[in-house]
Every structure is written in C-alpha cells, then in structure tokens.
Amino acid sequence: MMIMKKLSLIALVLTASVIGTQAKSWKVGPSSVVGMDFASINDAMSKVSAGDTLYLDQYYIEGSEQDVTKRVVIIGTGYDISLTDEQVVATLTNTLNLKANKVVVKSVKLSKAFFYGDDCTLERCYATYIHTASSTAGMNHIYSCFIEGYTDGYEQWTRSKLDIQNSVIVCDSSHDNIQSLTSSIIKNNVIIHNGYYNKCLSYIDNTEIADNIILHTGSSNSDFGDYILDSGLGNAIEHNVLSRTSAIELFPNNKTGFSIASVFLQEGTFSDYYRLLEDSPLATYATDGGEVGCHGGMFGCPSGGRPQYIPYFTKVTVGSRVENGKLPVSVTIKIQDE
Numbered sequence: 001m002m003i004m005k006k007l008s009l010i011a012l013v014l015t016a017s018v019i020g021t022q023a024k025s026w027k028v029g030p031s032s033v034v035g036m037d038f039a040s041i042n043d044a045m046s047k048v049s050a051g052d053t054l055y056l057d058q059y060y061i062e063g064s065e066q067d068v069t070k071r072v073v074i075i076g077t078g079y080d081i082s083l084t085d086e087q088v089v090a091t092l093t094n095t096l097n098l099k100a101n102k103v104v105v106k107s108v109k110l111s112k113a114f115f116y117g118d119d120c121t122l123e124r125c126y127a128t129y130i131h132t133a134s135s136t137a138g139m140n141h142i143y144s145c146f147i148e149g150y151t152d153g154y155e156q157w158t159r160s161k162l163d164i165q166n167s168v169i170v171c172d173s174s175h176d177n178i179q180s181l182t183s184s185i186i187k188n189n190v191i192i193h194n195g196y197y198n199k200c201l202s203y204i205d206n207t208e209i210a211d212n213i214i215l216h217t218g219s220s221n222s223d224f225g226d227y228i229l230d231s232g233l234g235n236a237i238e239h240n241v242l243s244r245t246s247a248i249e250l251f252p253n254n255k256t257g258f259s260i261a262s263v264f265l266q267e268g269t270f271s272d273y274y275r276l277l278e279d280s281p282l283a284t285y286a287t288d289g290g291e292v293g294c295h296g297g298m299f300g301c302p303s304g305g306r307p308q309y310i311p312y313f314t315k316v317t318v319g320s321r322v323e324n325g326k327l328p329v330s331v332t333i334k335i336q337d338e
Contacts, residue, residue: 025055032059045068045069056075057090078306079125079304080303101117104123107306121143143163144299146168146271148170163184164185170194174198184206184208191215199225201224202224238251240254240255241255270305309335
C-alpha cells in the first residue's frame with residue numbers, strides 16, 4: 001500500500017510538472033487594444049517561457065530595439081497591407097536581435113534582424129537587412145522572405161552559415177545582396193541587384209548555390225563577385241538562371257543571358273511579381289525537375305507573408321444605424337492556406 005501511495009504521489013508530481021511547463025500563447029500590442037498581454041517583445045521576455053508563442057497584434061508598431069532572449073515563436077500579421085481593408089500590419093522599425101537558440105519568427109514586417117544564436121528561423125518575413133552578429137553563431141535559416149536590402153555573415157574573413165531558400169532578395173544599394181558565408185545553402189531564391197558597383201553574391205565558399213534566378217541589372221557588373229567562382233573554394237553552383245558572369249565555364253550546368261523581362265510575369269507585388277512567365281522552360285529547369293526561383297523548391301513564397309492557417313479580417317463594415325435593436329456588422333475573413 002505504501003508503495004502504491006508513493007507511486008501515486010510521483011505520478012501526481014510528474015503530471016503537475018508537465019502541466020506547469022506546457023507552452024502558452026501571448027498577445028503583444030498597444031495598451032489601447034483590448035486583450036493584450038504585453039506592450040512589447042522586450043516586456044514579454046521577463047515573463048514568458050521557452051516554447052511559448054507571441055502573437056503580434058496588427059496595430060503593434062515598435063520603434064525601439066527588441067531582444068529575443070528565450071526560445072519562443074513570434075508570429076506577426078504579414079507585410080502586405082493591400083491584403084486587408086484596414087491597411088495596417090505589425091511592424092518593427094528597429095532591430096530585432098535573436099539572442100537565444102531556436103527562435104522562430106514568422107510573418108513579421110522587420111527593419112533589421114540580427115542572428116546571435118543557432119538554429120533560428122525567419123519565415124515569411126519582410127526585412128531590409130539580415131546580419132549574423134556573432135562569430136560563434138551556427139546555422140540559421142531564412143525561408144520565404146522578401147528582403148529589400150542585403151544579407152550577410154559576420155564578416156568576410158569570419159564567415160557564417162545561413163540556409164536561404166525560397167526568398168526574394170532585391171538590392172539597390174552599394175552592397176552585395178548576399179556575402180560572407182561558408183558551408184551554407186542558397187537555393188530557390190530570386191536574387192537581383194539594381195545597382196552598378198556591387199555583386200549579387202560574393203565572399204562565399206563551400207556552399208550549395210542551386211535553382212536560383214540571379215540577375216544583375218547594372219551594365220558592367222557580373223552576378224558573382226570575389227571568392228565565388230574559384231573551383232577550389234568548394235561551391236556547388238548548378239541549375240541557376242543568370243544574367244551574366246565571368247568564368248561560368250567552370251560550372252556549365254547554368255543558364256546565362258537572362259533579364260527580368262525575359263523571366264518574370266511582372267504582375268502584382270512582392271513575390272507575385274517574380275512568378276515565371278507562362279510556359280517558361282525554367283519551370284522544369286531546377287535540380288528536382290521543378291521550377292527555379294522563389295516559387296519552386298520546398299517552401300514556396302506565398303503572397304504578402306501571411307501566417308499559414310491563421311484567419312485574418314480583410315474587411316469590416318459597421319452599419320450607420322440600429323436595426324431592430326441591433327447594429328449590423330459585416331466581416332470578411334480569409335485564411336492563408338499555402
């Protein structure tokens with residue numbers, strides 16, 4: 001009997017422990033919005049636990065730097081304001097510092113994101129700059145993002161590991177789109193440089209560079225910069241669609257001579273603009289027999305970065321007068337199912 005009581009007590013303690021450590025969901029947004037748990041990501045870090053999820057309200061506009069110091073999931077509201085009648089999405093206008101391992105950030109409109117930890121993921125986000133801020137950071141991931149700026153590792157001679165797939169990276173500034181990486185993956189992306197003095201990719205070694213559309217619109221520059229095309233650096237460069245590059249004869253399984261007009265449908269905004277032309281031969285050119293660019297591959301690149309399977313209001317209409325004692329309200333709801 002005593003043994004049974006001890007076993008029952010142990011089971012009760014274990015059950016309480018499991019219940020006590022279950023992941024929780026929290027809402028982050030301005031105090032003027034009903035039901036918010038925290039006013040900012042920084043405020044949340046002292047109270048949330050590893051494994052919790054933070055949902056950003058669409059009216060959360062954050063101007064100060066935010067530090068993510070616990071292994072949480074952060075889910076925003078996408079980045080394309082044209083998808084909603086209210087024309088507003090959660091936006092971080094300063095740097096988001098991912099200072100814990102395994103942080104996941106989905107569907108957030110960012111200014112800058114800095115990786116400090118290992119195995120962190122940015123998915124369906126918009127950003128202007130993504131940087132590996134620690135020389136000891138391990139592999140981090142960028143999936144289905146839209147980057148109007150550039151992405152780089154720690155520094156040219158202390159390179160970082162990034163897994164970049166199904167993203168659009170468009171750069172107009174005097175900076176390379178992607179640089180300072182080693183032992184990385186750059187696959188099924190659209191990478192375009194619209195400037196004149198820099199490259200789409202540079203200072204990259206021992207990396208898989210495959211199934212991308214890489215176009216430089218400048219009249220005199222090449223797609224690939226320093227330390228890319230030397231075969232001794234271990235890059236596997238295949239089944240990419242390029243505008244032009246030097247020494248590409250070292251990697252014959254690529255197509256050259258393409259322009260934006262010859263590749264893309266150029267209709268819609270963000271990733272939709274970079275869908276392939278109908279009946280394009282590039283729809284079967286990828287290493288897996290599928291299409292090159294951001295809409296092929298493993299993850300795809302959905303419109304506007306909306307989080308998957310989370311309902312959102314596209315239109316709310318409130319009547320101007322009471323009818324039968326009730327105020328008529330009409331709402332339109334959609335769900336991003338891809």
